[in-house]
Amino acid sequence: MTAKRRVLVVGAGIAGAVTANNLVRYGLDVTVVEPSEHHVYQPGLVDYLMGEARTDEIIRPVESVLNKGVKLVRDKAVKVDLKGRKVMTSGGKELSYDYLVLAPGVVNKGSPSWHTLNEIDQIRKSLDATDPKRIVISYKLPVKCPAAPFEIASLIKLTKPKSEVTLLVPVKEPPPLQRKISQTLAESASRLGVKVVRGAEVQEINSENKVVKTSEGSYEYDLLLFDHPISAPPEFADVAVDKGFVPVDRETLRVKGYPEVFAVGDVNNIASPPKNGAAAHFQAMTAVSQILAETLGNAEAERYKGQAMCAVYAGDKGAFVFMNDEGSYVYPPSPLWRTMKRAFTDLYWATLSGGVDSMFNTLSKYFSKRVEPVKPGQQ
């Protein structure tokens, strides 16, 4: 009898959990290395900021998001030795593998941003304590979930209608694939009274005088929310050699030069679609399919075609976007999508088990036929 193939997954976020949970069901020997005690549903941070979700709705113990049979090493990967096929941990372990799946997400290159519960708690306190009149929201690319700044601006304006909320968007024109959803979100925010300024790239933040200087002028603020650019966590610097991200073949998610190594989710160098949870999920499904086709040999390996989909807050309503390599499809704002967005907080936990992947595939096929195409290479 041949030995079980050993798969080492780094990170138990969306991409890592979906990968591990699917592979263990097919009898592979799956180990996840993850330092954190908790898995955070990051889109729910926006709801938590607005007081619409409790921490126990958006945070669960890591053990609870991993299927039975997945081995968890509660430790931090500190070095990846691709040639020697091993990963070293901060606790001194050397973990070897037949397949390696890197899914450690990203970190901000500055703080505070809005990616962690601590940061969101700080923002909540600032919003409650000082009742700021002029609130400026901005970010520097690359970011994850480019819809989040629009959502945050609109939701703050909804709860503080008397405050002046300004959203500084660093690019004049979003990439063609994101244009429709970006316009939808900007129009919805503007209707509420949010001032959306496009092409305002932040050049300098003077926190003493509370002024942010941009290519489109200077803006005074009482409260500034600024999302710093992202890159792979520093432990992966040796492999994150494409502008801070791990270079992969975009269809197979295999790391260039190392076919037994995959990088899925925010950490890889795929920039279109923009980094988001659904893309991380679809990429994990692809890596699983690639590994199973090779180890079990009973199915054709799927390829990643740039799928992502998401319900987002749009002003006082919600919208839905699907995108892939061909184009995008946007459902215009409606109260239904707002409810769906909120309801996804519960559904999310079930998606991590891999149990609803067939639904993801069905939705992907459905929307793929409806996308408004963009020209190849213009995504």
Ligand SMILES: Cc1cc2nc3c(=O)[nH]c(=O)nc-3n(C[C@H](O)[C@H](O)[C@H](O)COP(=O)(O)OP(=O)(O)OC[C@H]3O[C@@H](n4cnc5c(N)ncnc54)[C@H](O)[C@@H]3O)c2cc1C
């Ligand atoms: C405010 C906000 C709103 C968002 N809204 C949406 C939305 O509406 N829709 C959407 O689709 N996406 C949204 N996103 C983006 C989405 O949450 C991310 O794209 C997604 O979580 C990426 O998944 P991932 O598995 O790549 O990384 P993550 O989910 O970040 O997981 C990475 C995991 O790796 C672990 N890790 C890190 N370093 C190491 C190490 N050295 N060793 C071992 N493990 C490590 C981390 O602890 C973490 O558990 C939002 C994000 C934010 C911050």
